[in-house]
Amino acid sequence: MTSSTMNHSPQPTPRSAPAQSRTQNTLWSVVAFVAIALVAPLLAQALGGNYWVRVLDFALLYIMLALGLNIVVGFAGLLDLGYIAFYAVGAYLMALLSSPHLTTQFAALAQLFPNGIHLGFWWVVLLAAPVAALFGAVLGAPTLKLRGDYLAIVTLGFGEIIRIFMNNLDRPVNITNGPKGITAVDSVNLFGLNFSKSHELFGFTFTPVVLYYYLLIALVVLVVFVSLRLQHSRIGRAWVAIREDEIAAKAMGINTRNVKLLAFAMGAAFGGVSGAVFGAFQGFVSPESFVLWESIYVLAIVVLGGMGHIPGVILGGILLVGFQELLRAGAVPVQTMLFGKVLIDAEVLRSLLFGLALVVVMLYRPSGLWPAPKREDRPVTRRAPGVDA
């Protein structure tokens, strides 16, 4: 078939599936999602108490982090092993701007703010995004020419540098309070609703963890929305193009330097926001929350779930955090039941099974548990004879 006859071939494959059933499906999945999301914490609380709601909160935090890292690793294909640094930046920003720490350290500040600096939650969150983005771009800039393993090693180093800074910035002037960390970080106060206490609403008791759950789920929805919008945009395509072939992307006129920096900055902004929420949620921030293991953990969520595929990343977050907590809760009773005594410490068992899970998934589902659907998985129709080798 020559190119001219191909142009006149009757009808190309329809560009969109029947639109109506698709919107209906979307509507149903949204309704189902909202119902599950609203009921989940109350169910968890009824079945297992506040501890399990807290687990849900952490799952959501990690999902937010993973969605941010997904931009850098999944979309743009830049292996970042120091991602937790931006989480740290957000958390410390929250801790410094919403706790008495700075005013007790600096007399001048205490005079300016006699009641201590208590910038509201939203202000810090709004600030955390650009500040973390700036850190992302600054740390990304020296790595622009690096790829793969080299990029991973340098970002790993940067991540550690940030943590070590936090650990040591207690002298000569005490900014971060070193390894002791910053305590008494304000909890979230939304529209007069103080998240540190339980509240009675519509006959239900909402404990702080439940309130945080609803805040986090709102933020996760926002992050998912932004991620999706970015993915299906000129910028998102440029990211994927760089991941697929950097030289070809350049030849198409993509300024790879700027677009990569943008990926680092956007990913970091998500990390910063998650960190700010984490700081308020915990009420305490110290460097040990931002060790290399955390970076690897978030990366594992992205890789196990399905790099570059947002639903996959969310699934990865739920599975990894859930799995870890189930193990923590179940390791001791199950072993006592089976062997009459505890043979392997829960913590050791966790690392063991975590590693095993990684290996198994990489062997049998190398592109993750829920990878992006392959759109061409349909039979090739109207294959031109002679053209296709």
Add this chain to the structure above:
Amino acid sequence: MSEPKILLSVQGVNKRFGGLQALSDVGLHIKAGEIYGLIGPNGAGKTTFFNVITGLYTPDSGKFVLGGRAYQPTAVHEVAKAGIARTFQNIRLFGDMTALENVMVGRHVRTHAGVFGAIFRPSAVVREEAEVQEIAHELLEYVGIGQYANYTARNLSYGHQRRLEIARALATEPQLLALDEPAAGMNATEKVELRALLDKIRSDGRTILLIEHDVKLVMGLCNRLTVLDYGKVIAQGIPQDVQNNPAVIEAYLGTPAH
């Protein structure tokens, strides 16, 4: 009829890799609306020259004028913006993206939406996006692979991948379409089709620089051509003249035995 204006003028390009003078004093003038061939035996410096004018290699010296404006091929993405789009000898598609998305990436350089545009999608961005899709579909039809729009680029057949690369390059609205051995690895049928496609692109008023190994294809298709050997221009002109040039025959067949 007035003489068509010169679109790309390159003069005195030198490029040295260590001890190897890959290009010495190479120059050529491409007129608007023609297919200009660049041929030569293996290792003659064709691809090096190509990489120089598209900004992938920085030349040691050289003067470049595109569409009446001087340009310095220093940054690859600037070259695309200036109006030269290229394809690659060993196909370099965005393998995991669909054919349509590949072409849409080609529109990057002619569109503007940024991060905030992507997130908030004002009507201007929505319009731009719709336009990008429309143009991408049209270009896929144009090169004859419209029905494969939703196929992952990696899974297209070899000939279709070549076409997709051309569509992607055309999406940047180039003044000059630079093709690096587009017929490499094609069978006879595919070559005939490629020739028809290039003919069509030329008759639509575009200018093509064609690097090719296949002398038959070049001779039949090109308006004018340059022959390189060991990094030097050994012949330049219309195909018939070049074909009978003794230096060219020598470069391709070797010197007669004494």
